[in-house]
Every structure is written in C-alpha cells, then in structure tokens.
Amino acid sequence: MAGRENQRKGLTYKDAGVDIDKAARALGEMKDKILATHIPGVLHELGSFGGIFDLEKAGAGKGVLVASTDGVGTKVRVAQRMRVYDTVGRDLANHCVNDILVQGARPLFFLDYVAMGSLEPPVLQGLVEGLVLGCRDNGMALLGGETAEMPGLYQQGDFDLVGTIVGYVPGGKVITGEEIRPGDKVLALPSSGLHTNGYSLAQKVLFAVAGLRPEDRARGLEGTVGEALLAVHRSYLHAVFPLLEKFHVHGMAHITGGGIPDNLPRILPAGCKARIDAGAIPRPAIFDLILEIGGISMEEAYRVFNMGFGFLLVVPPGEEEALARDLRKRGEEVFPCGEIVEGEKGVDLSF
Amino acid sequence: MAGRENQRKGLTYKDAGVDIDKAARALGEMKDKILATHIPGVLHELGSFGGIFDLEKAGAGKGVLVASTDGVGTKVRVAQRMRVYDTVGRDLANHCVNDILVQGARPLFFLDYVAMGSLEPPVLQGLVEGLVLGCRDNGMALLGGETAEMPGLYQQGDFDLVGTIVGYVPGGKVITGEEIRPGDKVLALPSSGLHTNGYSLAQKVLFAVAGLRPEDRARGLEGTVGEALLAVHRSYLHAVFPLLEKFHVHGMAHITGGGIPDNLPRILPAGCKARIDAGAIPRPAIFDLILEIGGISMEEAYRVFNMGFGFLLVVPPGEEEALARDLRKRGEEVFPCGEIVEGEKGVDLSF
Numbered sequence: 058m059a060g061r062e063n064q065r066k067g068l069t070y071k072d073a074g075v076d077i078d079k080a081a082r083a084l085g086e087m088k089d090k091i092l093a094t095h096i097p098g099v100l101h102e103l104g105s106f107g108g109i110f111d112l113e114k115a116g117a118g119k120g121v122l123v124a125s126t127d128g129v130g131t132k133v134r135v136a137q138r139m140r141v142y143d144t145v146g147r148d149l150a151n152h153c154v155n156d157i158l159v160q161g162a163r164p165l166f167f168l169d170y171v172a173m174g175s176l177e178p179p180v181l182q183g184l185v186e187g188l189v190l191g192c193r194d195n196g197m198a199l200l201g202g203e204t205a206e207m208p209g210l211y212q213q214g215d216f217d218l219v220g221t222i223v224g225y226v227p228g229g230k231v232i233t234g235e236e237i238r239p240g241d242k243v244l245a246l247p248s249s250g251l252h253t254n255g256y257s258l259a260q261k262v263l264f265a266v267a268g269l270r271p272e273d274r275a276r277g278l279e280g281t282v283g284e285a286l287l288a289v290h291r292s293y294l295h296a297v298f299p300l301l302e303k304f305h306v307h308g309m310a311h312i313t314g315g316g317i318p319d320n321l322p323r324i325l326p327a328g329c330k331a332r333i334d335a336g337a338i339p340r341p342a343i344f345d346l347i348l349e350i351g352g353i354s355m356e357e358a359y360r361v362f363n364m365g366f367g368f369l370l371v372v373p374p375g376e377e378e379a380l381a382r383d384l385r386k387r388g389e390e391v392f393p394c395g396e397i398v399e400g401e402k403g404v405d406l407s408f
Numbered sequence: 409m410a411g412r413e414n415q416r417k418g419l420t421y422k423d424a425g426v427d428i429d430k431a432a433r434a435l436g437e438m439k440d441k442i443l444a445t446h447i448p449g450v451l452h453e454l455g456s457f458g459g460i461f462d463l464e465k466a467g468a469g470k471g472v473l474v475a476s477t478d479g480v481g482t483k484v485r486v487a488q489r490m491r492v493y494d495t496v497g498r499d500l501a502n503h504c505v506n507d508i509l510v511q512g513a514r515p516l517f518f519l520d521y522v523a524m525g526s527l528e529p530p531v532l533q534g535l536v537e538g539l540v541l542g543c544r545d546n547g548m549a550l551l552g553g554e555t556a557e558m559p560g561l562y563q564q565g566d567f568d569l570v571g572t573i574v575g576y577v578p579g580g581k582v583i584t585g586e587e588i589r590p591g592d593k594v595l596a597l598p599s600s601g602l603h604t605n606g607y608s609l610a611q612k613v614l615f616a617v618a619g620l621r622p623e624d625r626a627r628g629l630e631g632t633v634g635e636a637l638l639a640v641h642r643s644y645l646h647a648v649f650p651l652l653e654k655f656h657v658h659g660m661a662h663i664t665g666g667g668i669p670d671n672l673p674r675i676l677p678a679g680c681k682a683r684i685d686a687g688a689i690p691r692p693a694i695f696d697l698i699l700e701i702g703g704i705s706m707e708e709a710y711r712v713f714n715m716g717f718g719f720l721l722v723v724p725p726g727e728e729e730a731l732a733r734d735l736r737k738r739g740e741e742v743f744p745c746g747e748i749v750e751g752e753k754g755v756d757l758s759f
Contacts, residue, residue, distance in 0.1 A: 068609065068612065068617070069704070073612040074608055100472060100582065106674065107474040107475055107508040107511050107575075109473070121451060122460070123459065124517065125519070126520065126572055130556060131558050131559075157458040159457045160457060168477040172479065203478050203570075207481060208608055209482065210566055215561055217561060219521045219554075221519055221572035222458075223475065224458075229462070257425055257557075258421050258424040258426070261419065261424040262419060262424075353418060357420050
C-alpha cells in the first residue's frame, strides 16, 4: 500500500479540506438572527436533528401543505463575482414563496442547503443573513438547513444555494387553474429584473461576449451591470394574498425558467389558450441590453427570461378592474396583458 | 459594445450550456416511477408549481411536522467515478429518514434538488431512480424536485444532490432526549459502511494517497474499494419505528458528520455524560483500511466517520434486554455499547 509512509503524519479531515468546527462557529454567530425568524409553531431548539413545526400553533391546523424546492441558478456566480452575499438568500426565499403562492399557499417554514468548495465564514454568514431577511419578509421560519464543505466538487470561492419551502393553503382551497374559462383576463405584476432565471445566458452575453465587468455602466441601466443582475427576485406574497379573499382568482403563474410559454400553460385547463401582449408591461432595461448584444430572438428570449412579467393572475372578466384598483391602492403596479380564448392549451405571445 | 457582431448568429440558452427541454424529456420518462411513490395525501399532478399534500388523507392530521435538509457530501464523486447513479438517491432518502426518525417522526414526503454542469439524461434518470427507490423503501412520496443545469459552477460530469424530508410525529410526542437519565443504557444499530460522511477524507486517503482505483480489491473488503465506498446508507425506520410504541425510548441519535462525539450530545440533557465502548460493535473493514493507510488517529476517525455505529438508542436500564430481543426477533443486529452517567454533557469514548 503506497501511502504507508503517511502513517506518521496522520491525516485529518482538515487535510482533506473539511473543517466541521468552522461551520459550527460561523453559524453559532448567526443564532439570534435565525431565532428571530421563528414564528409560532417552531418547537425545536437550534442544533436538533430536524426542525419541528406544530401546524396548529401556527394557525394552519386546517389546510393542506404545499412544498417546493429550488435554487437560484447561476445567479450565485454573479453574487460571488461581486462579493455580495446577502441578496441571493432573499432571491431564493422569495422565489420559493411565489412558487407556492400560485396555488394559494401561505409560507410556513423554509430549509436551506449551502454547499461550498471551502468554507469561508463571512460568505456563509452573508448567505444566511439573506435567507433570514427573506424569511422575515415573508413571515416564515428558517426551520433548518445544511452546510456542506465539498472540496473538489465546488472550486475555491464557489458555492451553491438551495431552498425548500413548506406552506399551507387555508381551508384547503388549492388554486389549480381548473376554473379558468375563455373570456378570463390576464393581469401581470412586474418583475424587478431577471429574478433567478436565465443567468447562464445573461452572463455569457454580458461578460463573455460583450466583455463587460459587473462594475461597468451600460446604456439604459440606472446602476451598474452587476447591480442590475443582482436585483432581488420579488416576492408577490403581500401584493397577492389579500386578493385571494376578495376576488375570484382563477389561476396564477410565477414566471421562472421557461418563461411565459412554459409557465402559464401549467395552470390552463384543456381547451384554453392564453393570448398575451408582450408589450403590455415595461421591460427592465437589462433585458434589452442582453437581447441586443446577444442578438437573441424574441422567441428565445421569452422562454429564457421573464422579460418583465414576474407573476400572472387570471381572473373572470368582471373582476379585472376592481382587482387592479385594489392592487394600485396598495401601491402595486399591475398591467392588463391578455386574455384566455378557446383553443389548444398554450400561449400566443404577440411582440 | 464588443459583441455586436454576434447579433447575426443569435445566441440561445443552449449556447450558454442550458437545455431546458432535455431535462423535461428525461424526467417525463420517469413519470410513472415517481407517481408510484405517491402515498395517500398527494393531491397534485406532476408539473404543478408546488407539491400538494393533505396531512389528514395521509393519516397525519394530529401530529407535529419534522423537517430536514441534507446532501450526501462528496459521496457523489464516488458515484460519478464509478458511473453508478442509482444508489446515492437511496443514500439521501435514508439519511433524511434517519434524521427525523431520531425525534420520533415518520416520513411523509421528500423533495430533491439535482444540479449538474451539463444535463446528461441517463445520469439524471439514474439519480431519480435511486430517489424513487429510497422513497418507496421508506413509504414516502417524492413530492417535488428541481433539476438545475449550471455550466461553469459544476464541471462536465459533476453533480450535486440535495434532499428535504417532511415527516410527522404521531400524537405530537416528539422524542427530544430530555427523559435521558444516568443509568440509561445505550444500544447501537450497525452502519453499512461510511453512510454519507467522511468521503472527502476517505477519497483522499484511498485514491490520492494510496493510489487505489475504485475497481481495486483491498485487504478485508468483500468486494472492490468502490463497492465498499458506495454501500447504501441504511434506513433505520423499519427497525426502530415499531420499538417506539412498545418501549420507552428516551433518545436516539443518527451518527453522521461529527460522529458519536458530536451527534450523541445533541440529545443529552445537562448533567448527563455518555460512556461508549468503541469496541462494542464490529467495524466494517473499509474503516480499518482508511485508518491504516491514512495513519488517522482514533480521535479524528471517530469525529469524521461513524466507525460502524449507524444509529444509537438510549433506553431505561430495565428495558434494554427486551428491546434488543425484539429487534433480534425481527432480524436486526443490535449491540449494547454503553451507558449514561452523571457528568458534564459529552461523550467518553473508550477505544
């Protein structure tokens, strides 16, 4: 056996690139912030094997659960490049909140997974700080998480971030889209930018093709390219949830990977086609910049990016205006952008 | 803007290394297998934004939830190297099941996250196959998941695998360890090998230092080095759950990262120290191989690896023998390995 001479040296876990105490210390310093996310219902103390949650104590005794897992894609690389670590956690929390909101669910708790090539406490703490902010903004508990130091799989400085949300639908009234009918109207809530999709293409275009740096300014952008790319994924919880009690919302779609053409059909019943006017919503300047430099076709762009459409609401024709008024009264922008017609399930997008 | 000449070419998401249709097709072929995990309680159809779960329909209406997120660490690299993709999913499911079992929880549902540098359908399908097997073995639903193609962050062929479990504690009787008293006995259920911890050190020792290849044989191992490393993380659900109704189990610990010294104290009340005899359980040969080649100290080894101790049960002194008999009658191996004594919270490990 070749390595016998190493016997005197005595290999340790640290020699293999893993320092489990470092992670524990870094997270220990975040304890109070994590505890501040603990809404009624959280029963465990930090450090237990699993996070314990009492639905009745959280006021969610009667309802069904909705759960979803997601990451923020290669947006982590922009964060890494800019050394800004406290926004991707908010992105992730908000993304997950929106993914269950479309079914009428309110968030209850969230668990995270952070993987790094080499554990850097300030990076880990920045990421957790963002997760804590995202959880608090949406009134959910950061119930648990895992920190993995994986040398070799992730390069030095690289990290990935994954989140899982569990929420509940009050009274069990899940919104599936099955009530959507021809004649229904579609309303759009604007995105803040790319949210968490299309970052591989965006970075290829802006950094590799155009040779821009995150700190550069470019036509149309208010701040730098990096700032535009890191704009936090919006949570639509506070805008949308109050609507669900007052109006008959037939369906909702969160526009993520696959864009409008992939996401809106997920809630359409058979025989319902959506006609969407792409021009109905002002497009954040970052999209035009990427499209122009990359020479990206409109068809491609609308499948990769949200193109300004963050979240869609499908409502019966009579309720469209009152619902929009309600949103605007609460300071929310909303744009009528299309309707449901008879036809094969899918989306007709006019540019 | 440098890249203007690319306008004619027209960049696509595929050019940036992301093919969203490929993932959808690969998962579409797994649909029936995923549906086969759907225990009563699952309400959604595949492709919905979030997975929907009705606790009452699953017989879990009265109880509290326990949730946990984990990965399988750099065991993914062994799987990749051996091109065996259907075991790490089982590892992950079983690991998560054990992590909530220690609190008295039964699994309900599971969500996965698979990230890859470049999406290879057979790899993705193998991983999902393993997750499906792991979910079925433990009677839980594979409720949702996310597949992320992240060129640049993960190298070609590399992948990471993350899982989140949600279970419930019948009647809300969470086992915290607070009933543990001096005089209690500790029983160990054997591990099948490294389970999912210590792989960075194990690979460094066996592959980098000793120059072994996964297909090599080595002293003491029944199969190859790779086979020993890939041995599936055991689920203790079916061994342990029946005990919880018949006996007063005061506490349980799943021995993962940090070993016995980090995991057992997580359930000990103040004033309780555990005395554990490391020699009480037969040690799988892979550990001796790694320790010998790496010259790893016993102290270090017991913090990095489980060293044969998969799962610990702490029971009142009167019940130890009946509980062991019950396990053995059901074909389970169990080893008395120590006791609780008065002292500062911690573990005295004798080698």
